[in-house]
Amino acid sequence: MAQSKIALVTGGSRGLGKNMALALASKGLDIILTYHSKKDEAAAVVKEIEQLGQKAVALQLDVANSKSYDAFFAEVGNALTGTFGSANFHYLVNNAGVGVHASFATTTEEQFDSLVNIHLKAAFFVSQKALPLLADGGGIVNISTGLARFSTPGYAAYATMKGGIETLSRYQAKELGARGIRVNVVAPGAIETDFGGGMVRDNSDVNAFIASQTALGRVGLPDDIGSVVAFLCSDDAKWVTAQRLEASGGMYL
Numbered sequence: 001m002a003q004s005k006i007a008l009v010t011g012g013s014r015g016l017g018k019n020m021a022l023a024l025a026s027k028g029l030d031i032i033l034t035y036h037s038k039k040d041e042a043a044a045v046v047k048e049i050e051q052l053g054q055k056a057v058a059l060q061l062d063v064a065n066s067k068s069y070d071a072f073f074a075e076v077g078n079a080l081t082g083t084f085g086s087a088n089f090h091y092l093v094n095n096a097g098v099g100v101h102a103s104f105a106t107t108t109e110e111q112f113d114s115l116v117n118i119h120l121k122a123a124f125f126v127s128q129k130a131l132p133l134l135a136d137g138g139g140i141v142n143i144s145t146g147l148a149r150f151s152t153p154g155y156a157a158y159a160t161m162k163g164g165i166e167t168l169s170r171y172q173a174k175e176l177g178a179r180g181i182r183v184n185v186v187a188p189g190a191i192e193t194d195f196g197g198g199m200v201r202d203n204s205d206v207n208a209f210i211a212s213q214t215a216l217g218r219v220g221l222p223d224d225i226g227s228v229v230a231f232l233c234s235d236d237a238k239w240v241t242a243q244r245l246e247a248s249g250g251m252y253l
Helices: 015-026 039-051 066-084 109-130 156-179 195-202 204-212 223-232
Strands: 006-009 030-035 056-060 089-094 134-143 182-188 244-247
Touching: 006 015, 006 066, 015 030, 015 039, 015 089, 015 223, 030 039, 030 066, 039 056, 056 066, 066 089, 066 109, 089 109, 109 134, 109 156, 134 156, 134 223, 156 182, 182 223, 195 204, 223 244
Parallel strands: 006 030, 006 089, 030 056, 089 134, 134 182, 182 244
Antiparallel strands: none
């Protein structure tokens, strides 16, 4: 039996990251997922993946702390040989993130710097540090947002980081193409998760308004995103690179 390919999903213990990890596992990939603090939740996701017949490990990573990346990838290397019997992993999904809702006028420098570190700097340097372990012919999926295309007050800093992600992804695709590594962006619309305090999920007025502005007539669910990431981490997407794939149900068309 051919060895399963392996995907590394940052922030895979909850929300969209958890859905991505499970969608990838259901397509026959083994999973390395990272968690920030929710070790028990991460262990539960590992169990779910194992029930799908795939191998998985959960490793702690604070993407905001770039000084920890070398030690983290040493752990990844140990997991690859010890758990998966592989020298490399094949796909990196830069998913870990937080939401900050603040108007342009009131966004603090601390909020801005935190978003830089978690969303932009992490995607840049986690990908860079991953290169020795990332297999030729593999792929990177970076996560952006519909908010990089349309403007909704309260997300100036967050969306600015994601605009950077979209530019970074094109450069990564260009520079890593010689190794056969494809780099693409998935840009979710509004999704019912605990992201940003769960506002889309828990505030019925917000939910109803977004649904009214969406071509498919509802708010997104985590299940709407994981399968798109899984597609990009497959041979079905072998000729797709440097693309932004918005999965928003047609918000604000």
